[in-house]
Amino acid sequence: MSRSIIADYYNTKKIPFGISGDRRDKIFPLLKDLTDKKILEVGCATGYMGEKLRKQGNYVVGLDISKKDVQKAKKVLDQVFVIDLESERLPNMGTNFDLILVAEVVEHLFEPELVIKKLMTVLKPNGQILISTPNFLHLYNRYKMLCGKFEYVEETVINKSHVHFFTYPTLKKSLNSLGLKIIKENHVIFPRTLASIWRKWPELFAYQMVVLCERYE
Amino acid sequence: MSQINQHYQNKALTYCLGNRRGEKIWQILSGYKGKRVLDLGCSTGYIGRDLKKNGNYVVGVDISKPAIIKAKNILDEAYVLDLEGNSNLLGKKKFDLIIIAELIEHLFLPETLIQNLVRNNLANNGEILISTPNFLHFINRVKFLLGKFKYENSGMFDKSHIHFFTYTGLIGMIRSANLNVVKENSVIVPRLLGKVGARFPSLFAYQFVILAKKL
Numbered sequence: 001m002s003r004s005i006i007a008d009y010y011n012t013k014k015i016p017f018g019i020s021g022d023r024r025d026k027i028f029p030l031l032k033d034l035t036d037k038k039i040l041e042v043g044c045a046t047g048y049m050g051e052k053l054r055k056q057g058n059y060v061v062g063l064d065i066s067k068k069d070v071q072k073a074k075k076v077l078d079q080v081f082v083i084d085l086e087s088e089r090l091p092n093m094g095t096n097f098d099l100i101l102v103a104e105v106v107e108h109l110f111e112p113e114l115v116i117k118k119l120m121t122v123l124k125p126n127g128q129i130l131i132s133t134p135n136f137l138h139l140y141n142r143y144k145m146l147c148g149k150f151e152y153v154e155e156t157v158i159n160k161s162h163v164h165f166f167t168y169p170t171l172k173k174s175l176n177s178l179g180l181k182i183i184k185e186n187h188v189i190f191p192r193t194l195a196s197i198w199r200k201w202p203e204l205f206a207y208q209m210v211v212l213c214e215r216y217e
Numbered sequence: 218m219s220q221i222n223q224h225y226q227n228k229a230l231t232y233c234l235g236n237r238r239g240e241k242i243w244q245i246l247s248g249y250k251g252k253r254v255l256d257l258g259c260s261t262g263y264i265g266r267d268l269k270k271n272g273n274y275v276v277g278v279d280i281s282k283p284a285i286i287k288a289k290n291i292l293d294e295a296y297v298l299d300l301e302g303n304s305n306l307l308g309k310k311k312f313d314l315i316i317i318a319e320l321i322e323h324l325f326l327p328e329t330l331i332q333n334l335v336r337n338n339l340a341n342n343g344e345i346l347i348s349t350p351n352f353l354h355f356i357n358r359v360k361f362l363l364g365k366f367k368y369e370n371s372g373m374f375d376k377s378h379i380h381f382f383t384y385t386g387l388i389g390m391i392r393s394a395n396l397n398v399v400k401e402n403s404v405i406v407p408r409l410l411g412k413v414g415a416r417f418p419s420l421f422a423y424q425f426v427i428l429a430k431k432l
Contacts, residue, residue: 005301006325087219110221110379137364145361148419150353150383163325163379170367203364 007084009161010066024049026186026210027103027132034058037098042119043105044080047073050101054078061093085115095122103132107162116178125215129180132210136165138190139204157207168203175213184212222280222299224377229281231371232260232319238348239264241402241426242318245346249273252313255338257300258320260284262291265316269293273314278306301325311340318348321390322378331394339431345396348426352381354406355420384419387427396429403427 027049035057041050044062046069054060054077062073062080073080081091086109100119106112116129123129134157135141141157144150152160166174175182187206189195198205242264252273256265259277261284269275269292277288278298288295298306301324315334321327331345339345350373351357357373360366368376382390391398403422405414414421 004303005329009326084219086221110377111224114220137361137366142362142364145353146358148353148358148383148385150381151386152380160326160380164368164376165366167364167366169364173367 007065007067010064011068013066013161022188023103023132023208023210026188026208027101027130028052030130030184030186030210030212031099031101032056034099038094038096039099039101040093040097040119040122041077041101041103042085043103043108044073044077045069047076047080049103051076053101061097063091085118086110090118090122093122096124096127097122098124098127100127100129102129104134106131106133107164107166109164112164113174113178116174116180120178120215123215127214128183129213130211131171131175131213132208133166133171134162135168135187135202135206135209137167137203138207140190140207142204166209168206168209171209171211175211179216180213181216182211182213186210186212225280227281227283228377229258229260229279229284230287232258232284233263237404238319238424238426241404241424242316242346242348243267245400245402245426245428246314246316247271249314253311253340254314254316255307255310255312256292256316256318257334258318258323259288259292259295259316262288262295264318265292276310276312300330307334307338309337311343312338313340313343315339315343315345317345320349321347322349322380322382324380327380328390328393331390331396335394335396335431341431343431344399345391345429346427347387347391347429348424349382349387350378350424351384351403351418351422353383353419354423356406382425384422384425387425391427391429395432397432398427399430400428401426 037058039058039060041062044064050060050062060077062077063083064070065084067082070080070082109115188208189199189205190207250272254273254275256277259279265275265277275292277292277295279285280299282297285295285297368374403426404424405421406423
């Protein structure tokens with residue numbers, strides 16, 4: 001049995017996955033000093049993030065479910081594989097990655113924890129995982145849902161390919177159950193004005209959660 | 218086998234109708250006789266059993282093999298089928314009634330499935346019975362406002378629920394498949410609101426139970 005319907009969806013998706021400026025601005029500061037590292041980018045799409053990391057002098061391997069995107073990513077990353085992480089084994093790409101980048105991926109997975117667990121088998125003992133995902137219970141969403149609005153719309157938190165929603169506490173709990181602790185947080189805060197105040201309550205004001213994790217000792 | 222298929226293999230055995238949901242569905246279907254019925258996500262055949270007793274011909278499909286082994290003893294026909302896989306098992310077979318109870322919330326592209334069913338498998342004048350939880354029932358709205366949302370092993374926030382419906386979302390999907398709503402018999406919570414509650418399904422329907430007909 002195959003879940004080709006899911007792969008087909010991502011292959012023909014009209015709106016290309018690209019990381020919004022806001023999110024990129026929060027992810028890259030955490031990675032800007034990385035050089036000479038072995039990086040695995042999960043859900044690499046066309047390689048728009050990995051390309052930058054490669055230019056910093058890192059070795060970047062990309063994985064994505066979309067054949068079409070992987071064709072493009074092959075031109076900018078060191079190695080790229082088409083894989084459905086929920087039904088296939090990891091490709092032969094070596095182990096001991098220093099960093100695994102999982103940006104805007106977990107919300108697309110049926111069982112995200114099982115996938116992260118699988119990815120952790122190729123992570124160095126002291127390696128890091130960067131995860132970003134939307135906060136389902138951002139204040140604005142709470143208000144919208146209170147008013148009865150919940151519609152699947154492309155390019156929003158409630159996107160129809162988002163099959164698993166995270167909140168700040170549930171993300172933390174999932175990471176914890178995987179033996180991961182958060183070492184840095186750099187969320188996209190909304191509203192932007194007075195963000196330095198709002199960031200004290202990520203469960204309400206983080207619109208996109210961005211966390212860097214490593215294994216517990 | 219993918220993680221998704223694996224998830225359902227034994228879980229489907231535990232699916233059954235909550236009492237009130239079963240009651241609401243049966244209120245609609247108890248008079249049906251001599252129909253060709255397709256039960257999608259039939260599990261062990263717990264809905265189809267009574268329909269068969271009433272003289273309908275019931276075909277069930279489910280993603281779970283262990284569930285289908287049981288359903289084969291209960292229904293007229295039962296097959297293992299991943300509705301979002303590649304199989305063409307249903308082909309152009311026509312049915313007078315298609316039951317889609319507590320299924321669409323488990324699908325990646327539910328509207329595609331329903332559109333295909335209406336086009337290929339629903340007889341002229343055929344009906345579809347759909348039931349699914351209301352994600353924005355007022356109790357959930359309050360929970361979300363307070364920051365409470367987590368997946369559980371069963372119930373409204375079952376972790377295999379990958380697509381959530383509101384009243385507007387569900388009706389929109391039904392219409393986009395060229396179906397017309399002919400009956401609503403949703404489970405209302407709190408129960409004492411009764412008919413008044415039924416007038417505001419977006420707030421008080423806990424489980425939508427809707428019968429729709431091909432336009």
